[in-house]
Amino acid sequence: MPEGPSIVILKEAVQKFKGKKVLESSGNTKAPLPELQSKTVIDFKSWGKHFLICFKGFAIRIHFLLFGTYRIDERKPAPPRLSLRFANGELNFYTSSIQLITEDLDTVYDWTADTMNENWNPAGARKKLKANPDMLACDALMDQSIFAGVGNIIKNEVLFRIKVHPESRVGALPAKQLNALIREAVIYCFEFYEWKKAYVLKKHWLVYNQKTCPRDMIPFRRKNLGRGQRKTFYCESCQQLYK
DNA sequence: CCGGTTGTTCAGCG
DNA sequence: GCGCTGAACAACCG
Numbered sequence: 001m002p003e004g005p006s007i008v009i010l011k012e013a014v015q016k017f018k019g020k021k022v023l024e025s026s027g028n029t030k031a032p033l034p035e036l037q038s039k040t041v042i043d044f045k046s047w048g049k050h051f052l053i054c055f056k057g058f059a060i061r062i063h064f065l066l067f068g069t070y071r072i073d074e075r076k077p078a079p080p081r082l083s084l085r086f087a088n089g090e091l092n093f094y095t096s097s098i099q100l101i102t103e104d105l106d107t108v109y110d111w112t113a114d115t116m117n118e119n120w121n122p123a124g125a126r127k128k129l130k131a132n133p134d135m136l137a138c139d140a141l142m143d144q145s146i147f148a149g150v151g152n153i154i155k156n157e158v159l160f161r162i163k164v165h166p167e168s169r170v171g172a173l174p175a176k177q178l179n180a181l182i183r184e185a186v187i188y189c190f191e192f193y194e195w196k197k198a199y200v201l202k203k204h205w206l207v208y209n210q211k212t213c214p215r216d217m218i219p220f221r222r223k224n225l226g227r228g229q230r231k232t233f234y235c236e237s238c239q240q241l242y243k
Numbered sequence: 244c245c246g247g248t249t250g251t252t253c254a255g256c257g
Numbered sequence: 258g259c260g261c262t263g264a265a266c267a268a269c270c271g
Contacts, residue, residue, distance in 0.1 A: 002249045049250075065250045067268045078268080095267055097251075144251090151249045192249095208249090227262090231248080 002064045004116050004149020005193035007046045013072055014044055020086045027082035029098040034058065036084065047109045047117070048148025053084075054105070061099040068096035114148040115189045122182045129178060133171020137181065138226040140170050147185050152230050153208045154192060158184045159234060160207035165241035166225050166232045172242035207233045 018041055025036040036055070045052040045059075053060040062068075062082070069076070073089040080092040101108055112121035128146045129135070141147055141155040150158075159166050162180040164173065173181065195201040206214055213220055213235035225232040 006249075063251075065252095065267070066248060067250090067266095069268085095269095142250095153249050228250080230250090 002049050002066065002068065003151035003154055003189075003192065004046070004048050004114070005189050005196055007049055007051050007064075007149070008116050008193055009197055010051055010070060011044050011046050014091060016088060017041055017084075017086050017091060018044060020088060022084050023087060024085040025083065027080045027093070027098075029081045031060075031098045031100055033060065033082075033098075033100055041084075045105065047111065047114050048144050049151070050109075050148075052101070052105065057102070059101045059105055061101050062093055063097040063099075065095070065097055069094045070096075110145075110148075113145060115186045116149055116193070120186060122186070125182050125185075126178065129170050129182075133169060135170045136166065136226055137164050137168045137170060137173070138166035138230070138232055139228075141181070141185060142226065142228065142230065149189055150185055153205070154185065154188050155230075156208040156233050157206060158188050159239060161188070163239050165236075165239045166234050168240070168242040174242070177242070207235070209233070213238060 021038060021040045022036045039055050041053060042056060043054040045054060049063060051062040051064075053062070060082070064070075071092045071094075075092055076094055078094055080094055081096050082093045082098055084091045111117045111119040112124050114120060125146050129140055132140070135143070137159060138155060141150050141158060142152070158181065161184050162177060164177055164181065170178070191204070192201065195204050207220060210220055210233060212218065215235065215238045218235065218237055220233045221236055222231065222233050224230060
């Protein structure tokens with residue numbers, strides 16, 4: 001479920017509940033949520049992989065982590081973490097991390113760091129990358145404070161596109177590659193979004209979960225790389241290592 | 244049954 | 258008090 005584009009798709013899918021009153025809420029979340037019954041959803045927002053349900057004076061933050069799912073007007077057999085019933089349907093979340101946010105969202109979230117937000121600021125990302133020259137390219141793309149919304153699939157595809165080895169140091173990247181990294185991270189998010197909506201995402205993967213490099217037809221390397229030791233595919237031949 | 248996974252958080256340590 | 262690391266957590270699929 002989790003990369004940023006999927007959250008934007010969710011946000012669009014729940015628009016019919018915007019401005020609607022919660023008739024009943026339930027779920028096994030341990031988050032200390034206020035009473036939701038009879039409260040009105042003011043807006044749905046997203047920041048990277050965070051999905052935000054906004055009420056007057058507070059918001060509920062939903063993070064799907066690795067295994068989270070949701071259903072709209074449907075239910076899974078498993079008990080929901082949070083379920084909201086409206087007059088025109090219901091919204092169910094499973095296995096997600098749920099938090100209450102009482103602070104102003106504009107102070108909690110840096111909207112300019114969200115790759116799919118209208119306020120995305122590439123110059124800000126560039127500045128953060130410049131400030132962390134020792135960071136590996138694979139870690140930089142996964143860093144939510146720099147590229148909120150980018151996940152492991154997008155990471156792999158972006159690095160392949162720009163022909164950069166995942167273990168390259170950010171500070172060693174020539175300006176051209178550094179700018180390409182920032183640019184393609186955003187472009188790929190929007191392509192991911194379009195492909196996912198059309199149910200054709202997987203067939204567009206060039207490197208993630210793939211066996212052979214389509215550029216020079218040699219086997220991809222597959223290693224667990226970076227701080228999180230995440231699954232990383234790359235071509236030793238066409239993705240250059242900058243050290 | 245086991246291995247694998249579109250992710251984050253936090254305890255424990257130096 | 259900090260940064261880093263590894264464990265913990267979660268549900269479903271093949």
